[in-house]
């Protein structure tokens with residue numbers, strides 16, 4: 001099975017061209033091929049598929065085989081792949097996802113590295129749509145919940161997939177493999193949740209670590225960076241209609257939160273191609 005390894009800020013996926021091949025059990029393949037010792041290694045797989053209403057359709061699967069409805073870092077790489085492989089040689093592309101069609105503007109920097117700006121659509125704040133199991137209609141902003149006797153103040157946002165954002169004075173010493181799963185599997189989140197741990201540097205720069213549902217700690221999360229900026233604005237740390245730099249373990253993304261949409265700009269890089277036998 002031919003594949004291409006690509007990453008956006010170190011959030012690495014194995015990309016499979018489904019214009020040329022059919023993958024019968026992507027959820028099984030993702031578990032096997034994503035293994036960093038016995039497989040190719042990655043945060044999951046991304047299928048690039050034909051579709052009528054856009055230039056291509058993206059389907060992404062986490063390491064545990066669960067399907068994510070949206071992936072910010074992957075969609076930039078999908079746009080680069082679609083352009084490079086002449087599926088659609090356009091600098092403005094439409095890519096369909098389980099959370100709708102997104103528009104991506106590509107800037108070719110060099111053969112390997114592109115920059116892309118994605119219109120990620122509006123941030124969804126009402127708890128039942130995130131979804132959060134709670135009798136509240138208003139957005140959950142700085143909302144206290146209890147885990148193992150400790151209180152955590154969360155802000156919840158859907159960017160097509162669910163996010164829970166927390167603010168800290170120092171994110172470097174948080175033990176993510178211990179605390180991350182407590183949010184991921186918390187009964188408040190019926191579809192589980194991606195959790196972002198944020199340290200605010202100033203009104204235009206924040207630092208982020210992320211625990212992704214289905215994949216664990218990753219070096220970056222595009223939808224997570226968008227959710228983090230939305231939460232930073234809602235909590236009064238940053239401003240709307242302003243470019244906010246999100247510093248992640250694997251690089252930087254620039255996010256702008258407007259009334260209608262959240263815009264994400266960041267890199268898309270091809271690393272290598274190969275053939276996987278399974």
Ligand SMILES: N[C@@H](CCC[C@H](N)C(=O)O)C(=O)O
Pocket residue numbers: 011062067068069070071072073074161162194212213214215218220221222223224
């Ligand atoms: N890394 C991603 C998000 C991937 C999906 C997520 N783990 C989920 O299941 O919702 C990104 O860059 O947005």
